[in-house]
Amino acid sequence: xxxxxxxxxxxxxxxxxxxxxxxxxxxxxxxxxxxxxxxxxxxxxxxxxxxxxxxxxxxxxxxxxxxxxxxxxxxxxxxxxxxxxxxxxxxxxxxxxxxxxxxxxxxxxxxxxxxxxxxxxxxxxxxxxxxxxxxxxxxxxxxxxxxxxxxxxxxxxxxxxxxxxxxxxxxxxxxxxxxxxxxxxxxxxxxxxxxxxxxxxxxxxxxxxxxxxxxxxxxxxxxxxxxxxxxxxxxxxxxxxxxxxxxxxxxxxxxxxxxxxxxxxxxxxxxxxxxxxxxxxxxxxxxxxxxxxxxxxxxxxxxxxxxxxxxxxxxxxxxxxxxxxxxxxxxxxxxxxxxxxxxxxxxxxxxxxxxxxxxxxxxxxxxxxxxxxxxxxxxxxxxxxxxxxxxxxxxxxxxxxxxxxxxxxxxxxxxxx
Amino acid sequence: xxxxxxxxxxxxxxxxxxxxxxxxxxxxxxxxxxxxxxxxxxxxxxxxxxxxxxxxxxxxxxxxxxxxxxxxxxxxxxxxxxxxxxxxxxxxxxxxxxxxxxxxxxxxxxxxxxxxxxxxxxxxxxxxxxxxxxxxxxxxxxxxxxxxxxxxxxxxxxxxxxxxxxxxxxxxxxxxxxxxxxxxxxxxxxxxxxxxxxxxxxxxxxxxxxxxxxxxxxxxxxxxxxxxxxxxxxxxxxxxxxxxxxxxxxxxxxxxxxxxxxxxxxxxxxxxxxxxxxxxxxxxxxxxxxxxxxxxxxxxxxxxxxxxxxxxxxxxxxxxxxxxxxxxxxxxxxxxxxxxxxxxxxxxxxxxxxxxxxxxxxxxxxxxxxxxxxxxxxxxxxxxxxxxxxxxxxxxxxxxxxxxxxxxxxxxxxxxx
Numbered sequence: 001x002x003x004x005x006x007x008x009x010x011x012x013x014x015x016x017x018x019x020x021x022x023x024x025x026x027x028x029x030x031x032x033x034x035x036x037x038x039x040x041x042x043x044x045x046x047x048x049x050x051x052x053x054x055x056x057x058x059x060x061x062x063x064x065x066x067x068x069x070x071x072x073x074x075x076x077x078x079x080x081x082x083x084x085x086x087x088x089x090x091x092x093x094x095x096x097x098x099x100x101x102x103x104x105x106x107x108x109x110x111x112x113x114x115x116x117x118x119x120x121x122x123x124x125x126x127x128x129x130x131x132x133x134x135x136x137x138x139x140x141x142x143x144x145x146x147x148x149x150x151x152x153x154x155x156x157x158x159x160x161x162x163x164x165x166x167x168x169x170x171x172x173x174x175x176x177x178x179x180x181x182x183x184x185x186x187x188x189x190x191x192x193x194x195x196x197x198x199x200x201x202x203x204x205x206x207x208x209x210x211x212x213x214x215x216x217x218x219x220x221x222x223x224x225x226x227x228x229x230x231x232x233x234x235x236x237x238x239x240x241x242x243x244x245x246x247x248x249x250x251x252x253x254x255x256x257x258x259x260x261x262x263x264x265x266x267x268x269x270x271x272x273x274x275x276x277x278x279x280x281x282x283x284x285x286x287x288x289x290x291x292x293x294x295x296x297x298x299x300x301x302x303x304x305x306x307x308x309x310x311x312x313x314x315x316x317x318x319x320x321x322x323x324x325x326x327x328x329x330x331x332x333x334x335x336x337x338x339x340x341x342x343x344x345x346x347x348x349x350x351x352x353x354x355x356x357x358x359x360x361x362x363x364x365x366x367x368x369x370x371x372x373x374x375x376x377x378x379x380x381x382x383x384x385x386x387x388x389x390x391x392x393x394x395x396x397x398x399x400x401x402x403x404x405x406x407x408x409x410x411x412x413x414x415x416x417x
Numbered sequence: 418x419x420x421x422x423x424x425x426x427x428x429x430x431x432x433x434x435x436x437x438x439x440x441x442x443x444x445x446x447x448x449x450x451x452x453x454x455x456x457x458x459x460x461x462x463x464x465x466x467x468x469x470x471x472x473x474x475x476x477x478x479x480x481x482x483x484x485x486x487x488x489x490x491x492x493x494x495x496x497x498x499x500x501x502x503x504x505x506x507x508x509x510x511x512x513x514x515x516x517x518x519x520x521x522x523x524x525x526x527x528x529x530x531x532x533x534x535x536x537x538x539x540x541x542x543x544x545x546x547x548x549x550x551x552x553x554x555x556x557x558x559x560x561x562x563x564x565x566x567x568x569x570x571x572x573x574x575x576x577x578x579x580x581x582x583x584x585x586x587x588x589x590x591x592x593x594x595x596x597x598x599x600x601x602x603x604x605x606x607x608x609x610x611x612x613x614x615x616x617x618x619x620x621x622x623x624x625x626x627x628x629x630x631x632x633x634x635x636x637x638x639x640x641x642x643x644x645x646x647x648x649x650x651x652x653x654x655x656x657x658x659x660x661x662x663x664x665x666x667x668x669x670x671x672x673x674x675x676x677x678x679x680x681x682x683x684x685x686x687x688x689x690x691x692x693x694x695x696x697x698x699x700x701x702x703x704x705x706x707x708x709x710x711x712x713x714x715x716x717x718x719x720x721x722x723x724x725x726x727x728x729x730x731x732x733x734x735x736x737x738x739x740x741x742x743x744x745x746x747x748x749x750x751x752x753x754x755x756x757x758x759x760x761x762x763x764x765x766x767x768x769x770x771x772x773x774x775x776x777x778x779x780x781x782x783x784x785x786x787x788x789x790x791x792x793x794x795x796x797x798x799x800x801x802x803x804x805x806x807x808x809x810x811x812x813x814x815x816x817x818x819x820x821x822x823x824x825x826x827x828x829x830x831x832x833x834x
Contacts, residue, residue, distance in 0.1 A: 035553060035554075035557060052469045052470065052471040052472075053469065054469040055469075059601070061601040061602070062601050065600050065601045071603050071604070073557075073560060073561055074554070074557040074558075074560075074561065075561065091561055136452060137452075137491070140452060140490075140491040141491075143490060143491075144490055144491065144492070144508055183482050184476070184478045184479050184482045185478070186488050187488070
């Protein structure tokens with residue numbers, strides 16, 4: 001009986017586990033520090049009060065409960081010792097025959113960790129509910145404040161980073177203030193909210209074509225979002241951000257700029273890049289340790305195009321599945337196959353009715369792209385029990401322009417009654 | 418133009434505001450320290466992972482946005498000065514012509530505030546998500562632990578207080594471990610969880626008849642809950658509770674025993690009882706201050722039966738509406754009417770398919786009572802946009818015995834990835 005240990009219950013880990021689930025000759029132990037798998041492409045919707053945490057997350061334990069050969073434990077892993085084939089963590093020493101490390105990435109502040117206190121990033125459900133509380137409380141503060149400059153500060157929202165997450169956050173804040181909140185506030189004009197999307201590079205959405213990025217800029221501006229490119233943030237504090245000599249007073253700053261791979265990768269002793277991603281072989285194993293695999297955001301896979309594959313859900317899902325199948329091949333005595341990513345395209349939404357999608361040679365924008373985005377995300381949410389609820393809630397929000405989940409709960413809240 | 422200030426957006430405040438909404442001659446300002454109204458009778462469902470926070474809460478601001486004469490502000494009120502007709506709070510001094518205080522109650526630990534750290538109570542959404550995290554993490558801990566005694570400790574759940582909240586919590590934990598979690602855990606037998614409901618008085622549910630309370634005890638035992646009556650908790654610490662000389666090792670203790678009225682009531686200078694409830698006149702005003710009203714859990718109303726009315730949602734709703742109408746009568750120069758509570762009965766659920774209800778002379782138990790409970794709660798949730806979702810989620814949970822909302826988020830969580 002081969003013992004497979006999977007660290008991380010994200011897209012890679014879950015798909016590897018499913019590939020191994022119910023198979024003879026393998027015992028799987030999946031470790032994660034959270035009890036839930038997160039459908040992270042929709043995390044910004046939770047941050048923007050469009051969805052509830054339960055709509056995009058499900059307990060890993062119950063997602064895998066049908067498989068008798070898979071055990072799930074809540075655990076924090078601190079290091080890997082590939083020479084002895086053991087893991088170290090808060091549940092002691094864990095031996096393995098095969099290991100899959102897929103514990104993802106964390107936000108990187110490019111060496112300015114002091115910015116984190118003022119500009120939260122969006123990686124976990126907790127981050128999402130905190131950002132939601134921050135954004136909603138900014139409108140509440142503005143409604144209470146009489147001083148015009150202070151009010152303007154609270155109605156200014158800065159998103160740092162023009163990748164898909166930054167674009168989706170900025171679009172959602174723009175839309176929320178224009179359509180959802182506008183009628184709820186009496187003293188302030190919620191529509192006067194100012195949303196800035198700040199990108200250090202020459203344009204936003206560099207993974208899309210120039211035309212599509214330009215279309216996204218126009219769609220964002222339609223929602224009241226100002227896009228500042230070639231603008232590097234030089235400091236962030238409680239009053240806002242500085243871009244060189246220019247200062248923007250803002251009550252809310254959200255960081256969507258860079259990522260670092262999980263520090264666990266470095267404990268393998270293998271080659272890592274500047275972001276901490278582990279260099280993997282064509283079969284996703286680690287050099288000199290054919291029984292250790294890395295997948296998802298933590299892996300640096302360059303064998304297909306020369307450039308690293310992006311840290312997206314489709315890459316993680318396909319890599320996880322590949323590792324699961326590779327282990328089964330090993331057990332059957334068959335040769336390993338190299339991993340090959342099948343690119344099904346990419347998409348980003350702007351507000352609730354526009355998107356840009358790029359699928360092979362087909363590029364769409366506007367409402368047709370949004371419909372495609374919706375269809376794809378409903379399809380991928382299919383693993384979630386509450387898929388029907390998500391669809392209904394979306395449909396409802398879309399028709400009524402209301403936000404069912406517009407609650408302030410958690411850290412951001414004032415003391416409870 | 419009369420300025421009406423309402424402190425608290427619970428059942429009383431919301432119903433008073435609605436009675437005054439759109440009426441000529443009144444300007445309403447509603448203050449709350451939370452941005453949401455909470456359907457508190459279902460709070461235990463959030464704590465037990467059956468519902469999501471958004472299912473039972475809605476932003477006060479949007480619930481009242483249709484009324485042009487109502488303003489809602491997030492504010493913390495610290496004192497009332499009825500001699501000058503002003504409030505003091507974090508938004509400065511607020512003058513009023515009419516005041517309605519309806520800021521509810523907090524949990525009381527009977528002078529043992531040090532117990533709070535080990536035995537959280539259930540009053541807010543944050544409390545609910547924290548208790549949920551605590552209960553779910555206890556099962557996760559038990560799955561990790563090898564030592565038998567430690568494991569037994571984490572699988573022991575103590576609920577202190579045999580009123581409706583305690584009964585509903587105990588029933589839900591019993592049911593969750595028997596039916597929902599049982600198949601998810603591989604090492605532990607989730608069914609072996611031990612749930613104790615501890616009540617100091619001679620029986621649980623004293624507001625119900627003896628027969629109904631006895632039926633509830635049998636229903637609870639069917640779900641694996643042990644009911645200990647005439648048992649006073651003498652200490653609570655990280656290892657569990659003591660009842661006199663007896664010690665119960667428990668990983669989770671929840672406090673549902675007593676309430677104190679909001680401390681704001683005392684600042685009125687009127688008579689208060691031991692729990693801090695404000696003694697009100699037959700029209701719900703405060704003696705010597707006919708323009709100041711108190712309603713809901715904060716009011717001590719004894720004019721109808723001699724005994725105080727209970728601190729329930731129906732009492733708060735009817736009192737709030739009565740205060741709103743009384744203010745309109747004043748403005749029209751009509752005489753005030755005394756408040757009269759129309760008792761429509763009471764109900765408590767035990768698990769997901771049993772309940773006890775008492776409506777006038779009609780007493781029901783078991784499944785018929787549960788159906789009635791369901792119908793009444795769906796009816797009262799009607800003010801919420803997401804009513805359809807709640808019904809669907811319930812129906813889904815009921816059929817599949819799964820828990821869509823079984824997520825650990827917030828304080829209880831380990832550090833996020």
